[in-house]
Amino acid sequence: MSLSIFLIIVIIGFIIGGAVGFILHRKTDIVLARIIDHIMTKYIDERTFTAERISKELGIDEKVVKEKLAILEELGLVHHEPKRGYVLVDPLVFLTSRDYLKALRITANDNILYGGYQYYYLANPIYFIIQLAILISAFLFVVMTFFNIYSIKTTLINILPSQVSPESFALFILALAIIVTDALNNVIKILAREKYSVIVGEKSGISYNRRIGDEFGGNIPRYAIDRIDYDVSLWYKIYNLFGSIPVGNIKVYVKGSKTPVIFRAMPFPRELYNIIKSIKLGALQWRKRYARTIALWRTGVFPVEETRRRRRR
Amino acid sequence: MSEDVEFIISEELEETYRPSRPIQVLIYVILTLIISLVMYQLVINEMLDIKLAVTTLLFSLAFLFPIIIKFRTTLIEVIKYGLFGATILSIVYLLVTRVTISSIYDLSLLVIFSEVLFIELLHHISWRFRARRSKTLLVLDAVLAAIFFVSVFMFLQFLGLVIGGILSLFITIVFFYAILPERPL
DSSP: HHOOOOOOOHHHHHHHHHHHHHHHHHHOOHHHHHHHHHHHSSSSSTTTEOOHHHHHTTTTTTTHHHHHHHHHHHTSSEETTTTEEEEEEEETTTOOOHHHHHHHHHSSOEEEEEEEEOOTTTOOHHHHHHHHHHHHHHHHHHHHHHHHHHHHHHHHHHHSSSTOOOHHHHHHHHHHHHHHHHHHHHHHHHHHHHHHHEETTTTTEEOOOOSOOOSOOOOOGGGGGGEEEEEEEEEEEHHHSSSOOOOEEEEEEEOOSSOOOEEEEESSSSHHHHHHHHHHTOOOOHHHHHHHHHHHHTTTTTHHHHHHHHHHO | OOOOOOOOOOOGGGGGOOOOOHHHHHHHHHHHHHHHHHHHHHTHHHHHHHOOOHHHHHHHHHHHHHOOOOOHHHHHHHHHHHHHHHHHHHHHHHHHHHHHOHHHHHHHHHHHHHHHHHHHHHHOOOOHHHHOHHHHHHHHHHHHHHHHHHHHHHHHGOOOOHHHHHHHHHHHHHHHHHHHHHOOO
């Protein structure tokens, strides 16, 4: 009887969760898609626009346009400046708003084609093992407490105030381990942003941070790029199968120097490789061709299956 | 002279880096079978209660799903959220029926555990909740942090008002920092 109730609860949980998932993802945001389509085709060169102009050009209420542009700003596809209006950000720029502004300032308003951080620590096996070790230790602590292995439960009863049950305390420790791991992850990301930013500008070439607070002190002008190599180690290959973002190393050989400048664990390395190659050759036709596609992918505005069907038609 | 570089971008940028869809599904099915078999063995050998085994299985499946299945379709999203809902309800059921809540301390600790598990698993399964900085989500995070602070303080009050308060505030800041929306990259 009790098992049946439990199973019914599990099934109800699945149905409620599934229904929420369905509601959140069933619909294509047609208005958002129209706005992306419009700005990515019309403003890819001009880059600056106002909500009022978009509203007039598309015949959509200005308030709705502003709401949708706020979503795009959140996702890093447009940047809002009170005086200039909205600035279109290339869809392969994964920088925070603050770093994007910094990049524009350093490159004298160049077209930033790619911007990202070297996820050297995040994609490092040692860091991965540390995270896993924290979580597994806490989980083992819970198991050992529940089953009183090595008299852990008895010890806890002696230490804790009399009203606290050892089981609840063990679950509390597990909860703390989870939030510490998550917070650690955020700290590592902030460090990566401070020290490991890399941008590729149409005219300015590759600019990168060499140390914390460097403000893109390192620069490889596009005419100085001799050769580019794209290298994905075995660990990165494994990481790319299951990790949150695909990463790889990019080696840039500068004319007159034998040792390359290595950008480690760069997000979407194949695309970065192609972008560097294209600024070296001064060939940016791909940008207009793919800006819309990448922007739609970044926003996740269409369910993927639907986009494919539409394209076939 | 300008020449066009051969530069083909997939519609789903990530797909070129990930295993193909059938392989992702195959890996997930294999892992599901392995975990189910382990749980089955533990249950028939009377080492684990069947409800605990089902909850562990559900949690493992919900946790592994976004790690292995990287493509997005409506069905995938329904399964993902469905597993999340089933896992959370089964854990709440187990906590209510299994853990002895003999005092306000126990209650506060279990509230903390349920809250952390709920929000972290939700962030794990959905980038929407992890990365969107919408007002609604920020308000939700603030409410969760307030509940978290009250619960931690209720537990740590035996350390005294000042030490307990400071420690509770510190742990709440870590919690709030952990659950704040972050950029996906």
